[in-house]
Amino acid sequence: MEQDIQQYNNPEVKIHPQSLKWSSASRILLMILVGFAGMAVASRGAAQSIPALPPTNPFMEYADIFPGQPVIALKTRIFSCRLPPESLRDSTTHRNPIQNSCIFTPIKGAFSSIEAKFFGDTIDKLIFTVRENRLRVGDLERILETPPIHIFDREVYFVSPKNLITVKTVAFNGQFSLFLPVWSIAFTR
Secondary structure, X not given: OHHHHHHHHOOOOOOOOOOOOOXXXXXHHHHHHHHHHHHHHHXXXXXXXXXXXXXXXXXXXXXXXXXXXXXXXXXXXXXXXXOOOHHHHHHOOOOOOOOEEEEEOOOOOOEEEEEEEEOOOEEEEEEEEEOOOOOEHXXXXXXXXXXXXXXXXOEEEEEOOOOEEEEEEOOOOOOOOOOOEXXXXXXXX
C-alpha cells in the first residue's frame, strides 16, 4: 500500500491510460466498412460526372395520331373501333356527345396497346398502356422535359404546351420515386 502511495507522489512515475487494443476481427471489419463508404462516395461522384443519355422517345412514332389530330389519321394503323349504333349517333346533340374509341395493339415496342378517344372529327385523348418494366416515371420526366406537377397515390400529372398527361404507376408504397414503373400514360387535349 505504501508503494502505491509513493507512485502517486513520485513525479517520475507517470500513469498512462490503457491504449485501445483492436482485435484482428475488429480491424478487418473497420477496413471493410471504410472500403464500402469509399466505394459509395466514388461511384456517386463518377455517376454525376458522366452525362446521362436521354431515353429514346417512344411517342415520336405516334405523333400523327396525338390529340388534336384528325380522326382520319387512325386509318394509318390497324385500329379496332367501337362506334355507337347509328340510331344513337343520330339522336345525340352537341351538348350530349357519345365518345368513340379505337384501340391499336402494337406487336413490339414500349406499348402493349394504344387507345384513341374522340367525340367528333378530332382525337381528344390517347392512352398508352406500357409493357412491363419498359418505362419509369423518371424516364417520362426526361422525355417530356418537365417535372411532374401533381403526385397522388398511383397517379402523376405532367403538363405540356398541348396536353395534360396523366401517368398511372404499377405500384406505389406511399413514397414517391422516379423509379416507379409506369402502367399507362394518357395524353388529353
